[in-house]
Amino acid sequence: MTHTITVIRGDGIGPEIMDATLLVLEAMNLGLVYEEADAGLVALEKHGELLPQATIDSIGKNRVALKSPLTTPVGGGFSSINVELRRRFDLYANVRPATSFPNTRSRFAEGVDLITVRENTEGAYSAEGQETAADGSSATSITRTTRKGSERIVRYAFELARRTGRKKVTVVHKANILKSTSGLFLNVAREVAAQYPDIECNEMIVDNTCMQLVMRPEQFDVIVTTNLFGDIISDLCAGLVGGLGLAPGANIGADAAIFEAVHGSAPDIAGKGIANPCALLLGAAQMLDHLGMPDKATRLREAIVATLAARDSLTPDLGGEGNTMAFAKAIASRAA
Template identity: 55%
Template sequence: MKKLVTLIPGDGIGPEIVESVKDIFSAAGAPIEWEEINAGQISVDTGGKLIPDELIASLKKNKIGLKGPISTPVGKGFKSINVQLRQLFDLYANLRPCKNIPGLVTKFSNVDLVIVRENTEGLYSGLEYYDERLGIADSIARVTKVGCYQIVKEAFEYAKNNGRKKVTLVHKANILKQAGALFLQAGEEIAKQYPEIQKDEIIIDNMCMQLVVRPEKFDVIVTTNLFGDILSDLCAGLVGGLGIVAGANIGKEASIFEAVHGSAPDIAGKGIANPTAILKSSVMMLEHMGEQAIAKRIDKALDLTLSAKDQCTGDLGGKASTKEFTKNVIKNL
């Protein structure tokens, strides 16, 4: 029986790379039926809302979504679509696996880690104030005890369920005393429930240095919203860039999987976009839905394609178009 998934194509290269997922899922026999509803500027132009009511209703019903890259209109007072969706559905955990792909040469060859980022609090809470008289802007990084415990628990559960051995808490408690203490306290208490998993902690600036010197030291990394936003892109750079890593936004009632790169309007419609990131994200989605066998099959076919440079798109050193790349993955299934 097919499972219904909300599909948000996005804009720019979004529709092209989403089409790749649809073709590969069909060829692999994935038991997925798509309910396609868009958001962003396209939605504003046709219906007046950045996030249409029918999209919200679809995600509430289906509880699983796959999202292509979407550009939030700049300079028109719109809040980030990603932030809105995360807060609307309390998608409190952002998961970003970063692992070397065989055949894809980078500066490091031994990276295999996962960023677990708190996704709804901190500096993304939307608590901002501006005093025109004094020319002072305040952005409040609000964290809660519930939020800290929830994200640390998610990291330890991920480690337990995926055979990981260590969880590293990243913080700035030496400066951000109260918020840092709340986060570290959550780590101390949650770690006691998982004696088989090692816990350590590190200050954010030292963490950035350690990641570009010896990334093999790290396994599961859990941190607050802004630090996680920065570290997840840094770690993507260790394994080849944003074009090849997956992203998942996990909540108790719904989850949205997404390409983590931008909409690249400069190459939209040229048929040269690399669909790897959204394909990797769709593999995570299948695993989340309990379809491990098909997920593994697609992931293996994708890695086989990526290991043959002539089968890859231009950003990976090949000459294949988006459609040719997709056909190569299907051939490797």
């Protein structure tokens, strides 16, 4: 079956890591068809808007997109193009794996293999009721948590654990203090967890979670939490395994999914050909899982691991002297 993928090359190093990623995917002979669309600064320059309707239409039609980092200008418009895409397509589940890799600048060269499942559409990032007093003396923002949003993200986490053979889901909250919003999330999580007796469930307050992740990350399997906590925790987890250059992300909804590198557009190194494409490649592996090609996704991940282990053409951030395309070719040769 042929799948058409909306490809967003993005800003800064985005086009370079997308070229590298598509080179590897083409070497794997997956039968994918790519439809290019613009977003971010390049879209603003070409079309006069950060997120053109043509891009929205392409994602809606194809239902799957692979996206490089985007830059949201300071000032008017969206608070974040990424947040706007999640809102437009109701991409309620943000899925961020963190896995130990060989030959990385990490405190945990082995033992970390966890997934953070973050609610992606509610909470502190919904931008409801944001208001600043006229004299600048105070500011207010509404944080809204719903039963529907809590139930579907917790159920997604348990279904993910069951589907991938994982044994435990940790529900992360702050219900001891935020008794209304975080309390609702925790209560709903308990109700959902009771429907999955085959999956161990434990609860952990968010500050303790951060401490435990730094001390003993191997105790975690799947973490599920709310929007703001998930944003912080998933970046912490990336730091455990070598940084955002090895951190992919999937944004999943009922009708569409967007896969991405979660790092920024790094304009300071754009055009130098030294960007690490691993995060976007790992996002592409998540995409292959989503498209029903888990064997191909595994092959891609194994090729990345083998290339890191061999220190073959590694980019400077990984301690090597290679460039983006040489690194990609080394991975492609193992994934083909």
